[in-house]
């Protein structure tokens with residue numbers, strides 16, 4: 860799937876990030892839902908420790924693809 864100018868897929872859930880969000884946060888790689896769970900700093904999903912990341916399991920997201 861090719862990237863469009865104002866569209867980006869969330870790196871966590873793969874859902875499209877809204878163009879409005881990208882206008883406000885052009886560097887974001889997370890959709891609004893994931894951004895509530897994860898900090899804005901760059902993160903390595905594969906390195907996340909589930910034992911320390913209860914919000915992930917609470918929201919049904921995890922590093923497992």
Ligand SMILES: [Zn+2]
Nearest residue numbers: 869872890893
């Ligand atoms: Zn997401």
